[in-house]
Amino acid sequence: MATSISLLVVAQATLLSVVVIMFYRLLLAPLSRLPGPKLCAITRLPLIYYEFSGERREWIHNLHMRYGPVVRIAPDEVSFASREATREIYSSGGSGYDKTSYYSLFEHFDTPNIFSTLEKGRHAAVKRRFVERYNKTHIMRPEVSLVLQEHVETFIAICADSVGRSVDVYLLLHCYALDGVTGHMFYPCGLHSLTNSHDFELMKELTFPSLLKEQYLRYYLPALGRFLAEVTGYGRLRSDGVGCVRYVQETVRNATVATHTLLHKLRLYENEDPDLRLAASECMDHLVAGLDTTGDALCFLMYHISCPALQSCQDRLRAELLANPSVPVDNLPYLDALVKEGLRVYNPAPVSLPRHVPEGGRVIDGVWLPAGTIVSCQAHTLHRYDTRVFPEPDDFLPDRWLDPQGAIERNQLFFAFGAGGRGCIGKHLALFEMKTLLKEVYTNFCTRVAPDMNASMEMDDQIATVRPKDQKCLLIFDRVDEM
Numbered sequence: 007m008a009t010s011i012s013l014l015v016v017a018q019a020t021l022l023s024v025v026v027i028m029f030y031r032l033l034l035a036p037l038s039r040l041p042g043p044k045l046c047a048i049t050r051l052p053l054i055y056y057e058f059s060g061e062r063r064e065w066i067h068n069l070h071m072r073y074g075p076v077v078r079i080a081p082d083e084v085s086f087a088s089r090e091a092t093r094e095i096y097s098s099g100g101s102g103y104d105k106t107s108y109y110s111l112f113e114h115f116d117t118p119n120i121f122s123t124l125e126k127g128r129h130a131a132v133k134r135r136f137v138e139r140y141n142k143t144h145i146m147r148p149e150v151s152l153v154l155q156e157h158v159e160t161f162i163a164i165c166a167d168s169v170g171r172s173v174d175v176y177l178l179l180h181c182y183a184l185d186g187v188t189g190h191m192f193y194p195c196g197l198h199s200l201t202n203s204h205d206f207e208l209m210k211e212l213t214f215p216s217l218l219k220e221q222y223l224r225y226y227l228p229a230l231g232r233f234l235a236e237v238t239g240y241g242r243l244r245s246d247g248v249g250c251v252r253y254v255q256e257t258v259r260n261a262t263v264a265t266h267t268l269l270h271k272l273r274l275y276e277n278e279d280p281d282l283r284l285a286a287s288e289c290m291d292h293l294v295a296g297l298d299t300t301g302d303a304l305c306f307l308m309y310h311i312s313c314p315a316l317q318s319c320q321d322r323l324r325a326e327l328l329a330n331p332s333v334p335v336d337n338l339p340y341l342d343a344l345v346k347e348g349l350r351v352y353n354p355a356p357v358s359l360p361r362h363v364p365e366g367g368r369v370i371d372g373v374w375l376p377a378g379t380i381v382s383c384q385a386h387t388l389h390r391y392d393t394r395v396f397p398e399p400d401d402f403l404p405d406r407w408l409d410p411q412g413a414i415e416r417n418q419l420f421f422a423f424g425a426g427g428r429g430c431i432g433k434h435l436a437l438f439e440m441k442t443l444l445k446e447v448y449t450n451f452c453t454r455v456a457p458d459m460n461a462s463m464e465m466d467d468q469i470a471t472v473r474p475k476d477q478k479c480l481l482i483f484d485r486v487d488e489m
Protein backbone atom coordinates (compact mmCIF):
# COMPACT_ATOMS: atom_id res chain seq x y z
CA MET A 7 0.00 0.00 0.00
CA ALA A 8 2.78 2.42 1.06
CA THR A 9 4.72 1.53 -2.14
CA SER A 10 1.78 2.25 -4.43
CA ILE A 11 1.15 5.60 -2.73
CA SER A 12 4.78 6.63 -3.18
CA LEU A 13 4.65 5.51 -6.83
CA LEU A 14 1.55 7.64 -7.31
CA VAL A 15 3.27 10.64 -5.73
CA VAL A 16 6.33 10.18 -7.97
CA ALA A 17 4.10 9.87 -11.05
CA GLN A 18 2.16 13.02 -10.12
CA ALA A 19 5.37 14.96 -9.41
CA THR A 20 6.84 13.84 -12.76
CA LEU A 21 3.69 14.81 -14.63
CA LEU A 22 3.64 18.19 -12.92
CA SER A 23 7.28 18.87 -13.81
CA VAL A 24 6.64 17.91 -17.45
CA VAL A 25 3.66 20.29 -17.57
CA VAL A 26 5.71 23.07 -15.95
CA ILE A 27 8.59 22.56 -18.38
CA MET A 28 6.22 22.55 -21.37
CA PHE A 29 4.48 25.67 -20.10
CA TYR A 30 7.85 27.41 -19.57
CA ARG A 31 9.15 26.47 -23.02
CA LEU A 32 5.97 27.56 -24.74
CA LEU A 33 5.25 30.83 -22.95
CA LEU A 34 8.13 32.06 -20.80
CA ALA A 35 11.47 30.90 -22.26
CA PRO A 36 13.47 33.55 -24.19
CA LEU A 37 12.79 31.62 -27.43
CA SER A 38 9.02 31.62 -26.84
CA ARG A 39 8.63 34.87 -28.82
CA LEU A 40 10.02 33.25 -31.96
CA PRO A 41 7.82 31.98 -34.79
CA GLY A 42 7.47 28.25 -35.39
CA PRO A 43 5.12 25.32 -34.74
CA LYS A 44 3.92 25.21 -31.11
CA LEU A 45 4.81 21.53 -30.85
CA CYS A 46 8.45 22.33 -31.69
CA ALA A 47 8.50 24.85 -28.85
CA ILE A 48 7.72 22.15 -26.28
CA THR A 49 9.49 19.07 -27.63
CA ARG A 50 12.31 18.05 -29.94
CA LEU A 51 10.35 15.03 -31.16
CA PRO A 52 9.13 16.54 -34.47
CA LEU A 53 12.71 17.49 -35.37
CA ILE A 54 13.97 14.03 -34.42
CA TYR A 55 11.26 12.44 -36.53
CA TYR A 56 12.27 14.44 -39.62
CA GLU A 57 15.95 13.74 -38.96
CA PHE A 58 15.47 9.99 -38.85
CA SER A 59 13.20 10.02 -41.89
CA GLY A 60 15.74 11.99 -43.94
CA GLU A 61 13.40 14.98 -44.34
CA ARG A 62 15.01 17.53 -42.01
CA ARG A 63 16.24 19.79 -44.83
CA GLU A 64 12.90 19.92 -46.68
CA TRP A 65 10.92 20.28 -43.46
CA ILE A 66 13.02 23.23 -42.27
CA HIS A 67 12.78 24.82 -45.70
CA ASN A 68 8.99 24.56 -45.64
CA LEU A 69 8.92 26.06 -42.13
CA HIS A 70 10.92 29.07 -43.38
CA MET A 71 8.53 29.51 -46.31
CA ARG A 72 5.66 29.53 -43.81
CA TYR A 73 7.09 31.39 -40.79
CA GLY A 74 9.82 33.63 -42.27
CA PRO A 75 13.62 33.92 -41.92
CA VAL A 76 13.74 32.94 -38.21
CA VAL A 77 12.10 29.69 -37.06
CA ARG A 78 12.23 27.85 -33.74
CA ILE A 79 12.59 24.20 -34.76
CA ALA A 80 13.03 22.71 -31.25
CA PRO A 81 12.84 24.02 -27.67
CA ASP A 82 16.52 25.04 -27.82
CA GLU A 83 17.16 25.25 -31.58
CA VAL A 84 16.59 28.02 -34.13
CA SER A 85 17.07 28.04 -37.90
CA PHE A 86 17.86 31.25 -39.83
CA ALA A 87 17.64 32.17 -43.51
CA SER A 88 19.40 35.50 -43.96
CA ARG A 89 22.79 36.97 -44.81
CA GLU A 90 22.87 38.78 -41.44
CA ALA A 91 22.54 35.44 -39.66
CA THR A 92 25.28 33.67 -41.67
CA ARG A 93 27.65 36.57 -41.01
CA GLU A 94 27.03 36.45 -37.25
CA ILE A 95 26.92 32.66 -36.77
CA TYR A 96 29.75 31.60 -39.09
CA SER A 97 32.02 34.63 -39.49
CA SER A 98 31.85 36.81 -36.35
CA GLY A 99 35.32 36.97 -34.83
CA GLY A 100 36.71 35.14 -37.92
CA SER A 101 35.22 31.69 -37.59
CA GLY A 102 31.94 32.34 -35.81
CA TYR A 103 30.50 30.26 -32.97
CA ASP A 104 31.71 26.87 -31.72
CA LYS A 105 30.29 23.75 -33.36
CA THR A 106 27.81 21.46 -31.57
CA SER A 107 28.49 17.84 -30.61
CA TYR A 108 26.81 16.77 -33.89
CA TYR A 109 30.29 17.17 -35.43
CA SER A 110 31.75 14.52 -33.09
CA LEU A 111 30.11 12.03 -35.49
CA PHE A 112 32.90 12.91 -37.92
CA GLU A 113 35.76 11.81 -35.68
CA HIS A 114 37.75 8.91 -37.04
CA PHE A 115 39.61 6.24 -35.06
CA ASP A 116 38.30 7.94 -31.86
CA THR A 117 40.55 10.86 -32.73
CA PRO A 118 39.51 14.43 -33.59
CA ASN A 119 40.24 16.20 -36.87
CA ILE A 120 39.65 19.68 -38.30
CA PHE A 121 35.98 19.02 -39.10
CA SER A 122 35.08 17.35 -35.79
CA THR A 123 36.91 19.84 -33.55
CA LEU A 124 34.21 21.80 -31.77
CA GLU A 125 36.03 24.69 -30.15
CA LYS A 126 37.27 27.48 -32.41
CA GLY A 127 40.63 28.16 -30.72
CA ARG A 128 41.61 24.50 -30.99
CA HIS A 129 40.30 24.41 -34.57
CA ALA A 130 42.47 27.38 -35.57
CA ALA A 131 45.57 25.58 -34.25
CA VAL A 132 44.73 22.41 -36.21
CA LYS A 133 43.98 24.34 -39.39
CA ARG A 134 47.23 26.32 -39.25
CA ARG A 135 49.20 23.09 -39.64
CA PHE A 136 48.10 22.35 -43.18
CA VAL A 137 45.77 25.04 -44.56
CA GLU A 138 48.48 26.06 -47.02
CA ARG A 139 48.00 22.71 -48.83
CA TYR A 140 44.49 23.83 -49.84
CA ASN A 141 45.25 27.42 -50.86
CA LYS A 142 44.54 28.22 -54.47
CA THR A 143 48.20 28.98 -55.16
CA HIS A 144 49.13 25.50 -53.92
CA ILE A 145 46.42 23.77 -55.98
CA MET A 146 47.66 25.62 -59.09
CA ARG A 147 51.29 24.52 -58.62
CA PRO A 148 52.18 22.34 -61.65
CA GLU A 149 53.11 19.27 -59.55
CA VAL A 150 49.69 19.44 -57.85
CA SER A 151 47.46 20.35 -60.79
CA LEU A 152 49.16 17.87 -63.16
CA VAL A 153 48.27 14.99 -60.84
CA LEU A 154 44.62 16.06 -61.03
CA GLN A 155 44.91 16.53 -64.78
CA GLU A 156 46.06 12.89 -65.13
CA HIS A 157 42.81 11.70 -63.55
CA VAL A 158 40.86 13.87 -65.98
CA GLU A 159 42.69 12.23 -68.88
CA THR A 160 41.85 8.77 -67.52
CA PHE A 161 38.22 9.81 -67.21
CA ILE A 162 38.19 11.11 -70.80
CA ALA A 163 39.75 7.87 -72.09
CA ILE A 164 36.92 5.90 -70.44
CA CYS A 165 34.32 8.21 -72.01
CA ALA A 166 35.99 7.74 -75.42
CA ASP A 167 35.82 3.94 -75.03
CA SER A 168 32.14 4.07 -74.17
CA VAL A 169 30.97 6.39 -76.98
CA GLY A 170 27.40 5.65 -78.02
CA ARG A 171 26.85 3.27 -75.08
CA SER A 172 25.15 3.88 -71.78
CA VAL A 173 27.65 4.49 -68.95
CA ASP A 174 27.07 4.95 -65.20
CA VAL A 175 28.67 8.31 -64.46
CA TYR A 176 27.67 8.09 -60.79
CA LEU A 177 30.34 5.41 -60.39
CA LEU A 178 32.88 7.14 -62.63
CA LEU A 179 32.53 10.53 -60.95
CA HIS A 180 32.93 9.06 -57.47
CA CYS A 181 36.05 7.23 -58.67
CA TYR A 182 37.32 10.50 -60.12
CA ALA A 183 36.70 12.39 -56.86
CA LEU A 184 38.31 9.62 -54.77
CA ASP A 185 41.40 9.42 -57.00
CA GLY A 186 41.66 13.23 -56.93
CA VAL A 187 41.51 13.67 -53.16
CA THR A 188 43.75 10.68 -52.33
CA GLY A 189 46.29 11.87 -54.93
CA HIS A 190 46.25 15.28 -53.27
CA MET A 191 46.92 13.71 -49.88
CA PHE A 192 49.26 10.85 -50.76
CA TYR A 193 50.85 11.20 -54.23
CA PRO A 194 52.22 8.89 -55.66
CA CYS A 195 50.27 6.54 -53.35
CA GLY A 196 46.78 7.87 -54.18
CA LEU A 197 44.08 5.47 -55.35
CA HIS A 198 43.30 4.71 -59.01
CA SER A 199 39.73 3.53 -58.73
CA LEU A 200 38.96 4.63 -62.30
CA THR A 201 41.21 1.85 -63.59
CA ASN A 202 42.06 -0.49 -60.69
CA SER A 203 39.43 -3.00 -59.55
CA HIS A 204 40.71 -3.23 -55.95
CA ASP A 205 40.54 0.57 -55.57
CA PHE A 206 37.13 0.55 -57.26
CA GLU A 207 35.87 -1.70 -54.45
CA LEU A 208 37.14 0.84 -51.89
CA MET A 209 35.15 3.55 -53.67
CA LYS A 210 32.01 1.43 -53.43
CA GLU A 211 32.66 0.60 -49.77
CA LEU A 212 32.72 4.33 -48.96
CA THR A 213 30.02 5.54 -51.32
CA PHE A 214 27.14 3.09 -51.12
CA PRO A 215 26.22 2.59 -47.45
CA SER A 216 23.18 4.46 -46.11
CA LEU A 217 24.12 5.45 -42.57
CA LEU A 218 21.66 8.26 -41.86
CA LYS A 219 19.63 6.51 -39.13
CA GLU A 220 22.69 4.83 -37.64
CA GLN A 221 24.49 8.13 -37.32
CA TYR A 222 21.54 9.95 -35.75
CA LEU A 223 21.28 7.07 -33.29
CA ARG A 224 24.98 7.60 -32.47
CA TYR A 225 24.27 11.32 -32.01
CA TYR A 226 21.27 11.02 -29.68
CA LEU A 227 22.29 7.83 -27.83
CA PRO A 228 26.09 7.59 -28.17
CA ALA A 229 26.55 4.72 -25.70
CA LEU A 230 23.83 2.57 -27.30
CA GLY A 231 25.07 3.44 -30.81
CA ARG A 232 28.62 2.46 -29.89
CA PHE A 233 27.48 -0.77 -28.23
CA LEU A 234 25.35 -1.79 -31.24
CA ALA A 235 28.15 -0.90 -33.64
CA GLU A 236 30.58 -3.15 -31.78
CA VAL A 237 28.18 -6.06 -31.29
CA THR A 238 26.07 -6.02 -34.46
CA GLY A 239 27.75 -3.56 -36.82
CA TYR A 240 24.63 -1.34 -36.72
CA GLY A 241 25.48 2.25 -35.79
CA ARG A 242 28.90 2.32 -37.38
CA LEU A 243 30.56 5.49 -38.60
CA ARG A 244 31.78 6.18 -42.10
CA SER A 245 35.36 5.18 -41.27
CA ASP A 246 34.40 1.75 -39.99
CA GLY A 247 34.73 0.19 -43.46
CA VAL A 248 37.63 -2.23 -43.31
CA GLY A 249 39.38 -1.68 -46.65
CA CYS A 250 39.62 2.10 -46.62
CA VAL A 251 40.62 2.21 -42.95
CA ARG A 252 43.50 -0.12 -43.71
CA TYR A 253 44.46 1.91 -46.77
CA VAL A 254 44.50 5.23 -44.90
CA GLN A 255 46.28 3.91 -41.80
CA GLU A 256 48.95 2.02 -43.73
CA THR A 257 49.56 4.89 -46.12
CA VAL A 258 49.82 7.43 -43.32
CA ARG A 259 52.31 5.25 -41.42
CA ASN A 260 54.42 3.76 -44.17
CA ALA A 261 54.07 5.36 -47.60
CA THR A 262 56.78 7.47 -49.17
CA VAL A 263 54.93 10.53 -50.44
CA ALA A 264 55.87 13.63 -52.45
CA THR A 265 56.78 16.81 -50.60
CA HIS A 266 53.79 18.72 -52.01
CA THR A 267 51.19 16.37 -50.43
CA LEU A 268 48.99 16.89 -47.39
CA LEU A 269 50.56 13.88 -45.66
CA HIS A 270 54.06 15.29 -46.03
CA LYS A 271 52.91 18.41 -44.21
CA LEU A 272 51.12 16.46 -41.46
CA ARG A 273 54.21 14.37 -40.78
CA LEU A 274 56.15 17.54 -39.95
CA TYR A 275 54.19 17.49 -36.66
CA GLU A 276 55.19 13.93 -35.76
CA ASN A 277 56.74 15.08 -32.46
CA GLU A 278 53.23 16.12 -31.31
CA ASP A 279 51.58 13.12 -32.99
CA PRO A 280 54.08 10.25 -32.56
CA ASP A 281 51.75 7.41 -33.61
CA LEU A 282 50.27 9.57 -36.43
CA ARG A 283 46.73 9.04 -35.15
CA LEU A 284 45.89 12.70 -35.68
CA ALA A 285 47.29 12.54 -39.20
CA ALA A 286 45.25 9.38 -39.96
CA SER A 287 42.03 10.93 -38.63
CA GLU A 288 42.72 14.07 -40.64
CA CYS A 289 43.33 12.15 -43.87
CA MET A 290 40.26 9.96 -43.36
CA ASP A 291 38.20 13.10 -42.86
CA HIS A 292 39.46 14.79 -46.02
CA LEU A 293 38.96 11.60 -47.99
CA VAL A 294 35.32 11.36 -46.92
CA ALA A 295 34.77 15.14 -47.26
CA GLY A 296 36.21 15.24 -50.77
CA LEU A 297 34.54 12.11 -52.15
CA ASP A 298 30.74 12.44 -52.12
CA THR A 299 30.64 16.24 -52.28
CA THR A 300 32.63 16.58 -55.52
CA GLY A 301 31.31 13.32 -56.98
CA ASP A 302 27.65 14.14 -56.31
CA ALA A 303 27.94 17.80 -57.35
CA LEU A 304 29.36 16.73 -60.73
CA CYS A 305 26.80 13.95 -61.09
CA PHE A 306 23.78 16.20 -60.46
CA LEU A 307 25.18 18.86 -62.79
CA MET A 308 26.07 16.52 -65.67
CA TYR A 309 22.73 14.75 -65.40
CA HIS A 310 20.70 17.94 -65.52
CA ILE A 311 22.56 19.48 -68.45
CA SER A 312 22.15 16.16 -70.28
CA CYS A 313 18.35 16.38 -70.02
CA PRO A 314 16.61 17.76 -73.15
CA ALA A 315 15.33 20.85 -71.25
CA LEU A 316 18.88 22.01 -70.39
CA GLN A 317 20.79 20.89 -73.50
CA SER A 318 21.10 24.58 -74.41
CA CYS A 319 23.34 25.10 -71.33
CA GLN A 320 25.61 22.36 -72.62
CA ASP A 321 25.70 24.01 -76.06
CA ARG A 322 26.58 27.41 -74.53
CA LEU A 323 29.34 25.80 -72.47
CA ARG A 324 30.77 24.00 -75.50
CA ALA A 325 30.74 27.20 -77.57
CA GLU A 326 32.74 28.94 -74.84
CA LEU A 327 35.20 26.07 -74.51
CA LEU A 328 35.80 25.68 -78.26
CA ALA A 329 36.32 29.43 -78.66
CA ASN A 330 38.86 29.55 -75.78
CA PRO A 331 40.81 26.28 -75.85
CA SER A 332 43.85 27.56 -73.97
CA VAL A 333 42.16 29.85 -71.45
CA PRO A 334 42.60 28.65 -67.82
CA VAL A 335 39.46 27.15 -66.28
CA ASP A 336 39.07 30.06 -63.87
CA ASN A 337 38.75 32.59 -66.68
CA LEU A 338 35.77 31.02 -68.42
CA PRO A 339 32.68 32.96 -67.25
CA TYR A 340 30.00 30.57 -68.50
CA LEU A 341 31.76 27.52 -67.02
CA ASP A 342 31.97 29.40 -63.72
CA ALA A 343 28.28 30.37 -63.87
CA LEU A 344 27.25 26.80 -64.69
CA VAL A 345 29.24 25.33 -61.79
CA LYS A 346 27.91 27.94 -59.35
CA GLU A 347 24.32 27.40 -60.45
CA GLY A 348 24.86 23.64 -60.10
CA LEU A 349 26.13 24.15 -56.55
CA ARG A 350 23.25 26.51 -55.79
CA VAL A 351 20.41 24.26 -56.96
CA TYR A 352 21.91 20.77 -56.56
CA ASN A 353 24.28 21.48 -53.71
CA PRO A 354 25.65 18.24 -52.22
CA ALA A 355 25.97 19.77 -48.71
CA PRO A 356 22.73 21.75 -48.35
CA VAL A 357 21.87 20.88 -44.73
CA SER A 358 22.01 22.88 -41.48
CA LEU A 359 25.48 23.58 -40.06
CA PRO A 360 24.77 23.76 -36.30
CA ARG A 361 26.60 26.03 -33.86
CA HIS A 362 26.15 27.01 -30.17
CA VAL A 363 25.41 30.60 -29.12
CA PRO A 364 28.44 31.62 -26.98
CA GLU A 365 28.50 32.67 -23.32
CA GLY A 366 26.48 35.80 -22.59
CA GLY A 367 24.03 35.21 -25.46
CA ARG A 368 24.01 36.99 -28.82
CA VAL A 369 21.75 39.00 -31.11
CA ILE A 370 21.28 37.22 -34.46
CA ASP A 371 19.33 38.96 -37.21
CA GLY A 372 17.72 41.23 -34.61
CA VAL A 373 16.76 38.40 -32.21
CA TRP A 374 18.43 37.92 -28.80
CA LEU A 375 19.26 34.29 -27.97
CA PRO A 376 20.66 32.87 -24.72
CA ALA A 377 24.00 31.04 -24.53
CA GLY A 378 23.83 27.39 -25.56
CA THR A 379 20.98 27.79 -28.07
CA ILE A 380 21.68 25.71 -31.17
CA VAL A 381 21.58 27.96 -34.25
CA SER A 382 22.11 27.21 -37.92
CA CYS A 383 21.54 28.13 -41.55
CA GLN A 384 21.12 25.68 -44.40
CA ALA A 385 22.31 26.29 -47.96
CA HIS A 386 19.14 24.74 -49.41
CA THR A 387 17.08 27.61 -47.97
CA LEU A 388 19.65 30.42 -48.29
CA HIS A 389 19.84 29.59 -52.02
CA ARG A 390 16.08 29.89 -52.46
CA TYR A 391 14.45 31.98 -49.76
CA ASP A 392 15.04 35.55 -50.96
CA THR A 393 13.46 35.67 -54.40
CA ARG A 394 14.64 39.25 -54.96
CA VAL A 395 18.19 37.87 -55.00
CA PHE A 396 17.37 34.51 -56.63
CA PRO A 397 14.21 34.95 -58.75
CA GLU A 398 12.64 31.63 -59.85
CA PRO A 399 14.79 29.94 -57.21
CA ASP A 400 14.11 26.33 -58.17
CA ASP A 401 14.99 26.86 -61.82
CA PHE A 402 18.47 26.13 -63.15
CA LEU A 403 19.49 29.49 -64.68
CA PRO A 404 23.30 29.86 -64.99
CA ASP A 405 22.86 33.29 -66.62
CA ARG A 406 21.83 34.81 -63.28
CA TRP A 407 25.52 34.64 -62.26
CA LEU A 408 26.59 36.63 -65.36
CA ASP A 409 24.46 39.66 -64.49
CA PRO A 410 26.65 42.27 -62.69
CA GLN A 411 23.55 43.72 -61.07
CA GLY A 412 22.88 41.94 -57.79
CA ALA A 413 26.21 40.07 -57.87
CA ILE A 414 27.14 41.16 -54.33
CA GLU A 415 23.84 39.96 -52.87
CA ARG A 416 24.00 36.64 -54.73
CA ASN A 417 27.54 35.97 -53.58
CA GLN A 418 26.65 36.91 -50.01
CA LEU A 419 23.90 34.27 -49.96
CA PHE A 420 25.94 31.60 -51.78
CA PHE A 421 26.57 29.06 -49.01
CA ALA A 422 27.59 25.91 -50.91
CA PHE A 423 30.95 25.81 -49.12
CA GLY A 424 29.73 27.28 -45.82
CA ALA A 425 31.25 30.57 -44.66
CA GLY A 426 33.95 32.10 -42.45
CA GLY A 427 36.99 30.41 -40.94
CA ARG A 428 35.25 27.02 -40.76
CA GLY A 429 34.02 27.07 -44.35
CA CYS A 430 35.22 24.39 -46.74
CA ILE A 431 39.00 24.07 -46.76
CA GLY A 432 38.78 21.95 -49.95
CA LYS A 433 36.86 24.56 -51.96
CA HIS A 434 39.67 25.39 -54.41
CA LEU A 435 40.53 21.74 -54.90
CA ALA A 436 36.86 20.90 -55.53
CA LEU A 437 36.31 23.78 -57.97
CA PHE A 438 39.49 22.95 -59.88
CA GLU A 439 38.49 19.27 -60.09
CA MET A 440 34.99 20.12 -61.26
CA LYS A 441 35.93 22.76 -63.81
CA THR A 442 38.86 20.81 -65.30
CA LEU A 443 36.72 17.73 -65.78
CA LEU A 444 33.77 19.64 -67.28
CA LYS A 445 36.10 21.51 -69.62
CA GLU A 446 37.60 18.32 -71.06
CA VAL A 447 34.32 16.40 -71.20
CA TYR A 448 32.32 19.10 -72.97
CA THR A 449 35.13 20.12 -75.32
CA ASN A 450 35.19 16.56 -76.62
CA PHE A 451 31.71 15.12 -76.04
CA CYS A 452 28.02 15.84 -75.92
CA THR A 453 26.17 13.98 -73.20
CA ARG A 454 22.56 12.85 -73.17
CA VAL A 455 20.48 10.83 -70.72
CA ALA A 456 20.54 7.14 -71.75
CA PRO A 457 17.19 5.60 -72.80
CA ASP A 458 17.65 2.89 -70.14
CA MET A 459 18.13 5.50 -67.36
CA ASN A 460 15.18 4.85 -65.06
CA ALA A 461 16.96 5.51 -61.75
CA SER A 462 15.76 8.38 -59.55
CA MET A 463 17.99 11.48 -59.40
CA GLU A 464 15.93 12.93 -56.55
CA MET A 465 18.05 14.44 -53.77
CA ASP A 466 18.36 11.87 -50.99
CA ASP A 467 19.52 13.21 -47.63
CA GLN A 468 22.42 11.64 -45.78
CA ILE A 469 23.78 12.90 -42.46
CA ALA A 470 25.66 15.93 -43.85
CA THR A 471 25.22 15.60 -47.59
CA VAL A 472 22.66 14.69 -50.23
CA ARG A 473 23.11 12.26 -53.10
CA PRO A 474 21.10 10.96 -56.08
CA LYS A 475 18.45 8.63 -54.64
CA ASP A 476 19.22 5.50 -56.65
CA GLN A 477 23.00 6.15 -56.82
CA LYS A 478 22.99 5.49 -60.54
CA CYS A 479 23.14 7.88 -63.48
CA LEU A 480 23.26 6.49 -67.00
CA LEU A 481 24.46 8.90 -69.69
CA ILE A 482 25.60 8.48 -73.29
CA PHE A 483 28.69 10.28 -74.58
CA ASP A 484 28.77 11.29 -78.27
CA ARG A 485 31.90 12.70 -79.87
CA VAL A 486 31.62 16.38 -80.73
CA ASP A 487 33.67 15.98 -83.94
CA GLU A 488 31.38 13.20 -85.22
CA MET A 489 28.12 15.10 -84.78
Ligand code: HEM
Pocket residue numbers: 120121133187291292293295296297299300303353354355359360421422423424425427428429430431432433435436
Ligand atom coordinates in the same frame (compact mmCIF):
# COMPACT_ATOMS: atom_id res chain seq x y z
C1 HEM B 1 31.64 20.48 -54.20
C2 HEM B 1 32.44 20.05 -53.24
C3 HEM B 1 32.36 20.43 -51.79
C4 HEM B 1 31.35 21.03 -51.07
C5 HEM B 1 29.98 21.49 -51.57
C6 HEM B 1 31.82 21.15 -49.69
C7 HEM B 1 31.09 21.73 -48.66
C8 HEM B 1 31.59 21.98 -47.41
C9 HEM B 1 30.90 22.73 -46.38
C10 HEM B 1 29.51 23.33 -46.52
C11 HEM B 1 31.72 22.79 -45.29
C12 HEM B 1 31.45 23.54 -43.99
C13 HEM B 1 30.84 22.67 -42.94
C14 HEM B 1 30.51 23.42 -41.67
O1 HEM B 1 30.76 24.62 -41.54
O2 HEM B 1 29.97 22.81 -40.79
C15 HEM B 1 32.91 22.05 -45.61
C16 HEM B 1 33.97 21.87 -44.75
C17 HEM B 1 35.07 21.10 -45.06
N1 HEM B 1 35.37 20.53 -46.28
FE1 HEM B 1 34.28 20.65 -47.97
N2 HEM B 1 33.07 20.61 -49.61
C18 HEM B 1 33.45 20.17 -50.86
C19 HEM B 1 34.64 19.58 -51.21
C20 HEM B 1 35.67 19.31 -50.34
C21 HEM B 1 36.91 18.67 -50.72
C22 HEM B 1 37.33 18.25 -52.13
C23 HEM B 1 37.62 18.53 -49.58
C24 HEM B 1 38.99 17.92 -49.55
C25 HEM B 1 39.79 17.89 -48.65
C26 HEM B 1 36.84 19.10 -48.48
C27 HEM B 1 37.22 19.15 -47.15
C28 HEM B 1 36.55 19.84 -46.16
C29 HEM B 1 37.04 19.97 -44.79
C30 HEM B 1 38.33 19.35 -44.24
C31 HEM B 1 36.13 20.77 -44.11
C32 HEM B 1 36.20 21.24 -42.65
C33 HEM B 1 36.88 22.59 -42.63
C34 HEM B 1 37.01 23.19 -41.25
O3 HEM B 1 36.34 22.76 -40.31
O4 HEM B 1 37.82 24.12 -41.11
N3 HEM B 1 35.66 19.57 -48.99
N4 HEM B 1 32.81 21.58 -46.91
